[in-house]
Amino acid sequence: MRILLVGAGGVGGAFAAIAARRDFFEEIVVADYDLGRAERAAAQDSRYVAARIDASSAASVTALCHEHGITHVMNAVDPVFNMPVFEGAFAAGADYVDMAMSLSTPHPETPHTTTGVKLGDLQFAQESRWEEAGRLALVGMGVEPGLSDVFARYAADHLFSEIDELGTRDGANLVVTDDDGNEIFAPSFSMWTTIEECLNPPVIWERERGWFTTPPFSEPEVFDFPEGIGPVECVNVEHEEVLLMPRWVDCRRATFKYGLGEEFITILKALHTLGLDSTEKVRVKGVEVSPRDVVAAVLPDPATIGPRMTGKTCAGLWVTGRGTDGEPRSTYLHHVVDNEWSMAEYGHQCVVWQTAINPVIALELLATRVWHGAGVLGPEAFDAVPFLDLLTAYGSPWGIQELDPS
Numbered sequence: 001m002r003i004l005l006v007g008a009g010g011v012g013g014a015f016a017a018i019a020a021r022r023d024f025f026e027e028i029v030v031a032d033y034d035l036g037r038a039e040r041a042a043a044q045d046s047r048y049v050a051a052r053i054d055a056s057s058a059a060s061v062t063a064l065c066h067e068h069g070i071t072h073v074m075n076a077v078d079p080v081f082n083m084p085v086f087e088g089a090f091a092a093g094a095d096y097v098d099m100a101m102s103l104s105t106p107h108p109e110t111p112h113t114t115t116g117v118k119l120g121d122l123q124f125a126q127e128s129r130w131e132e133a134g135r136l137a138l139v140g141m142g143v144e145p146g147l148s149d150v151f152a153r154y155a156a157d158h159l160f161s162e163i164d165e166l167g168t169r170d171g172a173n174l175v176v177t178d179d180d181g182n183e184i185f186a187p188s189f190s191m192w193t194t195i196e197e198c199l200n201p202p203v204i205w206e207r208e209r210g211w212f213t214t215p216p217f218s219e220p221e222v223f224d225f226p227e228g229i230g231p232v233e234c235v236n237v238e239h240e241e242v243l244l245m246p247r248w249v250d251c252r253r254a255t256f257k258y259g260l261g262e263e264f265i266t267i268l269k270a271l272h273t274l275g276l277d278s279t280e281k282v283r284v285k286g287v288e289v290s291p292r293d294v295v296a297a298v299l300p301d302p303a304t305i306g307p308r309m310t311g312k313t314c315a316g317l318w319v320t321g322r323g324t325d326g327e328p329r330s331t332y333l334h335h336v337v338d339n340e341w342s343m344a345e346y347g348h349q350c351v352v353w354q355t356a357i358n359p360v361i362a363l364e365l366l367a368t369r370v371w372h373g374a375g376v377l378g379p380e381a382f383d384a385v386p387f388l389d390l391l392t393a394y395g396s397p398w399g400i401q402e403l404d405p406s
Contacts, residue, residue: 004094130375166254
């Protein structure tokens with residue numbers, strides 16, 4: 001396996017650090033628009049080489065694939081670049097993996113009740129093309145989406161006879177401080193992506209209605225996260241799990257709720273009110289710039305905040321329904337990463353590390369042919385057990401918490 005890693009930022013850098021400890025690949029080309037950043041990530045392993053790439057250009061992706069004999073393209077850039085990377089991989093005859101799907105477009109007239117172009121629609125529209133070519137595009141293979149989708153497959157195959165709701169629940173107790181020890185606002189993931197998913201209308205799936213939308217930050221609930229994180233208020237957020245799980249897993253309802261916190265929600269609402277979430281370029285003193293790019297640029301780089309961050313992050317899936325014994329069951333399958341551990345063990349903060357480990361595992365399963373297929377497929381299309389076994393073998397075990405089904 002010869003991998004082109006597109007993007008050497010927070011998640012891409014963590015991907016390179018995790019993969020360096022595995023032997024399932026021959027070479028990884030670490031590529032970024034910033035060649036220096038690619039070179040720093042590539043310096044840790046003799047099987048890595050650095051290259052410059054323009055992720056907005058499918059031709060640039062294809063050319064680099066041909067130059068290095070790439071078999072698999074790993075997309076680790078913001079999802080605004082998904083389609084050029086996706087199409088560049090196909091043109092090169094390579095398989096493809098990403099951690100977030102093609103972007104949505106809200107319904108022009110009723111955005112808070114009706115879906116427009118949904119997450120992943122542009123990729124699923126090419127499913128037959130990939131299948132006929134015998135090529136695989138594994139989409140949504142991060143942590144959320146990704147690991148939570150693996151949990152859905154595991155729950156359906158091994159824990160439940162009937163599923164009412166697949167509810168992805170994501171929360172943390174992370175704190176970032178400045179040099180004086182004061183808590184500061186510093187998102188632990190790409191602010192560009194965070195704005196996109198949190199301010200778009202959230203999507204819900206129900207068997208009777210199909211996919212529909214609600215207003216941002218709707219249906220708040222307090223969820224008690226494990227391993228000392230505790231209760232966090234979670235709200236509906238647009239996310240790929242809701243678009244993926246119902247395609248392969250039988251359930252009555254699918255939701256995604258994120259523990260943003262009151263301060264974060266207030267800031268996101270203010271950005272929207274001021275138009276600073278816009279991706280449309282405006283002219284400022286003779287320079288054209290996107291307001292959202294400015295917001296992302298003035299905040300700390302998520303890849304650099306690890307040394308000043310404390311706490312844990314939890315990704316998981318809350319499944320309700322009936323167990324294999326026919327009795328009511330409520331189960332939370334989860335994966336918790338402590339920032340102190342990930343920094344000490346890998347030198348990367350816990351949120352980007354938790355995201356990056358999942359595509360590394362998926363690529364190892366593809367390299368060994370434990371997972372195989374063709375077309376545009378989500379993680380739910382594959383056997384969950386080998387994946388979860390490898391997650392534990394990588395030194396980061398997952399857990400199951402039984403909740404009161406009443």
